[in-house]
Amino acid sequence: MAANGIYQDPFMHTWKPEAGAHLGFGHKSLLQSDDLYQYILETSVYPREPEPMKELREMTAKQPLNTMATSADENIFLNMLLKLINAKKTMEIGVYTGYSLLATALALPQDGKILAMDVNKEHYELGLPIIEKAGVAHKIDFREGPALPILDQLVENDKNHGTFDFIFVDADKNNYLNYHKRLIELVKVGGLIGYDNTLWNGSVAAPADASLPEYVTYYRQFVLEVNKALAVDPRIEICMLSIGDGITLCRRIK
Template structure:
């Protein structure tokens, strides 16, 4: 990763404060320490670019924080996931984390009611060379999941699902 200058670091610090509200950790200072010493040094340069672009968006608090992005990456690698579903893409931070963690022939069915959000991050995803792994579909996730469930041939084909939208309703589809 390229070394940060002072201004870059200042920008990152202001980003931490907003992201810390979503963290499981109760202490902003501890969260910031973890980001600086463990998360940011391991963050892929395309994820950094996407995160910094998203921080300027009025709905930036919707974005997956970078520590969770790394957890996703770890889980995907641990189970050797190949075929995944993501529900709730926004600008694509978790989607890009997943795409980077998957093998070259890995696939993500990515669902979001807004293509507009997805297209904000798409140029960065394309530059990272992983757009071919993504099948983005615009619209509510539930009908797509129902369709997948109806088709018996889909049984056992998905090995990882990240639900980051409408969790109450969609959790009923967890089986």
């Protein structure tokens, strides 16, 4: 833990899954059947996937840290969800190549806006040409650096409170609770916050002494803590979905 009380992330942008890990970009799912997951992709994802999404997905799959990207079926879900709630102003913490960011941008109206944050702009710039070609780059306000200082600045200004329709968090799991303390002020009543990886490769249900890859073990306790906190937070109602690596949707109710 750093002097400022914020946990530091020793694995951020450095870990690589072990051979056979179930977090591969082609199968970032908790489903036990590869064939069933492939059926989902070929039936409901790939046939209707926008060409820019396909291009960015395939480009991202070639990157060394491709497991940091959200799964194709999760992105299709997020794209539809944003349309259903008529989202116009959103935020994304953790961008990588911008795969989920593109799914969001394509769902928003032409005057929609996304505040996007990531500590590595180089990764974002890998996908930026595809985002620009898709004609949605103007919707994105990208900020490089840690998210917490940016969030603190937003929270300090009362005008930002309750103004975001949707916020998606797919970043350092050890800071999820720190993010939540700030994001709950920024999302509107009736708006949604989505926390990704809340089933963390299924490890949340594993025995305490289970033999797990080092990075899974490290983050597991943080994920368990945030899941416990979200479950009892009276300001939200939640729905934990077993899509991708697990995503918990939090609807602010007060």
